[in-house]
Amino acid sequence: MTNAPSLLKLLELTARRPREAMARVKDMRLAASTAWQIFALVLVIELIFAHVLGLMMGPVEVPQDNALAPALALSPMLLGAVQGCLLILMVFGIHWVGRAFGGSGRLEDAILLMALLQFALIVLQAVEILLILIFPPLAAGVMLFNVFVFFYLLTSMTTELHGFSKPPLVFLGILLTGLGAIFALSILLAIIGVTIPGTPPNV
Numbered sequence: 001m002t003n004a005p006s007l008l009k010l011l012e013l014t015a016r017r018p019r020e021a022m023a024r025v026k027d028m029r030l031a032a033s034t035a036w037q038i039f040a041l042v043l044v045i046e047l048i049f050a051h052v053l054g055l056m057m058g059p060v061e062v063p064q065d066n067a068l069a070p071a072l073a074l075s076p077m078l079l080g081a082v083q084g085c086l087l088i089l090m091v092f093g094i095h096w097v098g099r100a101f102g103g104s105g106r107l108e109d110a111i112l113l114m115a116l117l118q119f120a121l122i123v124l125q126a127v128e129i130l131l132i133l134i135f136p137p138l139a140a141g142v143m144l145f146n147v148f149v150f151f152y153l154l155t156s157m158t159t160e161l162h163g164f165s166k167p168p169l170v171f172l173g174i175l176l177t178g179l180g181a182i183f184a185l186s187i188l189l190a191i192i193g194v195t196i197p198g199t200p201p202n203v
Helices: 004-016 018-028 032-057 069-074 076-100 107-134 137-162 167-191
Strands: none
Touching: 004 018, 004 107, 018 107, 018 137, 032 076, 032 107, 076 107, 076 137, 076 167, 107 137, 137 167
16 A cells, blocks of 8 residues: 555545445555554645645634644644544544444554545645645635545445445434534533634633
8 A cells, every 4th residue: 555556546546436445445454553554654744735735825813712722823743633633533433433333344444544535635635735826716616625525535435444335324424423523522622621713712
C-alpha cells in the first residue's frame, strides 16, 4: 500500500469503484501495527496540506470566550491531536457500530479504510489549493464537492468492509452515528468549559 504505483492505482480504483478498492485493502490482511503506521503517515500529510491551505486563506479569528482559543490559535500540534482523535473515534465507530449490526469487518481494515479515505481527500485538497491560486471562486464549490465525496466513499467502503448489501441503510447509520457522536462531544466540551462559537455561554 505504501508503494507509489500501487497506491496511485488504489486511489484511481477508489475514485471509480470504491467498494472494489476496499475489497483489495481487505485482501492485504495487514497487521494492526502496519495499519496504524499508515494511518499516522496520512494524518501528518493531511495536516501539512491543511496548514498550507490555512496560510493561503489567511488567519481565522477564534472567539476569546472559548477556553481552548489560545492553544488552538498557537499550536498546530494541538489541532493535529484533536483531528487525530476525531479520526480515531471514527475508526472505532465504523468498527463497533458495523459489528453491532452484524458486520464482519476487522478493526485493521477499518483503520486502513479511514487512511485511504483521508488520502483521497488530501488529493482533493491539493486541487482546492490549485483552484485558490488560479480561480478562487471555484474553491467553495470544491469544498462542497469534498463533503459529497467524503460521504459517498465512506458509505461505499463501509458497506464493503462489513459485507453489507444496502448502502442507503449504511449511509443512514453513518448519519445517526455521527449525530450521536457530535451530541456526546458537545456535552463533553460543555463539561470542560469549552463553548461552541455562536451559542450563548450558558447553553
